[in-house]
Amino acid sequence: MALNGDDEDFEWEPPTEAEMKVIQARRERQDKISKLMGDYLLKGYKMLGECCDVCGTILLQDRQQKNYCVSCQELDSDIDKDNPALNAQAALSQVRERQLAAQSPAPSQAPELNGGPSSSQPSVSVPQPRPEHCEGAAAGGRGLLPPPAVPSPSAAPSTAALAPARPAVSPQSPALRPVLQEAEEAVLTKLRWATTQLQGSASLEASIQLCSLITSCANSLRSLKELSQ
């Protein structure tokens, strides 16, 4: 589209506050990209003459002839952070916006967002859903609304000692108790097995690994006990 200079003059106006922030963020991102690329060059990567199709950054190539784009594969994407399906913060801000929109017509509909665990207790104040909930939800790739306590028991039996997200409201629904008990039993069984193995173990490495298994089982038990309180 040819722009005729006579008709439409490029009148430069100073950028607004929001635009300044965007420009500043973009500049910082470019600086970060340059710094990362410089580090990779010093590590022996090759700077190619091509640009990435997605973002336009110069591509690097490592010793194994594999192409690598610094901004796509390493830095957080510029636009992905606004996508609620992929980012917890974006999801959170979307929820808040909805709340603000919903608050004036029907304040009673707001507590529904908290889901199952709070149904047993009448909550006067609307506790804001904490980001950990949303991260737990987003990491599983699920939607926003399922009750946040459900992912926690499934995480507990794993030996990775991940402290599950504590729900904002304390009382547990009765449906959860058997699940927790099952989890506790499974962990205890594993603990017993590990103890017997440790007593009979002769190798140093195996003993060390068994001890770490016992530690993680104990941590899981502790978290489960905290959950059931």
Added chain:
Amino acid sequence: MLPLEHLHLKHVLQTVGVLEAVILRSFGPEGGQVLFTRDTGQAMLSRSGTRILRALHLEHPLARMVVECVWKHSTVTGDGSKTFILLLASLLRMIHTTASKEPHVSHSYNSLEAAEATTARHLADKLLAFALKELDDLIAMEVAPYGCSVSWEDFTAKTQSAAHTNNHYVQKLLASFFHTRLGYVHCDFVSELTCELLNRWKFTNGLPSFALQFLNDNFPALHTPVSGFPISSSRLIEGQVIHRDFATPCPQTDHQPIKAVVVTEDLQPKLLHTGDVLEVGFGVTEERSIVHFSAWTERSLECVIANLKSLGVSVVLSAVKQSAAVLALATQAEMCFVECVSEDELSVFAQLSGARPTSDCWRIEPEHIATLTFCRPILLGAHRYVHMTFYDSEERVMAKPCSLIICGPGEGQTDQYACAIRDAILMLLTTWEPMRASTTTASKRTLQSPKCTSSFTDNLTDSTKYPSFNLHPLHKCVLQPGCMIPAGGTFEFLLNHALQQHRRSCSDSNDANIGVPVSQLLANALLSVPQQIYSHSPRRFLHTRTRVMSFVSNRFDLVYKQEHKASHMQSEGPLEDGIVSLHCCKKDDMPSKVIMLDLGLESVSCKYQLLLAVLQCVKSLLRLDTVLHTQTALHKQSQRLVGTSWESTEDEAEE
């Protein structure tokens, strides 16, 4: 149709930004070193921007172009490659900011990017034109007076009293250079060593550039790297060291002088070539065989050796490998042979001794014979070399040649020291190179000097007291060779101040609107260098800047007092080239410079060359429009750049 890629300003910015990020951590006196390792285990330590950039794997044509510019610049000045990249990056950013604010609206463009690119190109052209026209004046008038000018004669003079302070300045200059290149631990030692080396190499015609040029051209032949020893074992030895061992045992000769000859061909004449047919014992009554033939050739060889012996020659330096027969006969005749001497060492030998190499062993004239005081093996590290000194004679050109032995703990470090000393010599060569003032620029200066010094008169209380040494029409602002200024960003602060004053004084001229920000642009870009030097401590940046600016404001008082005292001397007639005024400033600035010597010294002409080189690189970078991807038989994909005009590529695709 070959695949095309359009280059935008942001590609240029990104490429240069990446190169800047690479060298940023090694920049400045507190910068770090980069250790490069190969898969073979070979290591290279470096702080030199050129070496770091050339060691990177770069296939992007823009990046390769920038590295090529940096390399070419450092082969001339020896220093300033990291500053080059810093200035380049900051200039490009400023141009980009300015271009996106005011794109050219007088033409129609396809997009905003094209308009920006054109504006950027115009800005770059104007910057370069401004620099070529006015920068050396500004530097000579506004920056150089705050430095000191050291002449080569003073530096190499035998008398200690006058030369002492000048020696001290040159040593300070070298020490600050080595500080950025080798670190603060060894910089003083290496700078003393280099000063001693320069003092010993004096040619009879006395031109500084000749001695420095000779040292630079023949540096590989004049230094010996020895690894495995600490740097403090480095020293100078008299004479020349040939980096080869004796091929025949060297007898201890007491009588002096020793005569030596340089031969470039095999002494044993090559009578038979491949494809020749030798007819032996044909048509003659006596029985002859090949044995007789080889005996005959050996006898001719004996005559050659006897000829050499009769001339008194006892050392033969050969450029090629001699045959075993020659060596055997030489051992019998007690002559020393050194084989496979490299070309540059032979040329240095020829220049220092005055003897020409010969290729015909039958015709040895007196001009082919060199006289040596001694010639014996020397053990340096793990190698045995030949060490010789030349006999003193009047017709020789050199007073006392010497060779440098550079020691280092490992090969990488020794190589680093050797390269640093070589770059220091290049830097000194640039410092003492006289600035070329053409006649057109001189006449322009005479017209412009009243205009440019108008800012001077504005600040003067009593302009009549100033006997027009600034306003005199014949006053020529010429940058003195050997001009040095305190390091640590002083040059950039002073030039920044000068450019801003220039902009104010020329703001009422009829330049196009875009002409005014050109000097402002350059002034702002210059500040990025000291900002980076003091990046770890912004307080020191402000502190240094205040100090420098205080000297600028106090200068008029200093000059005024001096002028007042000697006003009767200067009120009449023109001054000779304004040198007296510069010397006045120098004497008065002594106490202030003593305070600022803690920052070290740097050379003004190196900085000026650097600025010009950066502006030329900016101009050529912004002229690039398109990248054509070509394919050659060797590489799977290679690229070539074209300028704004379409050119046919030389290597067509050979698919």
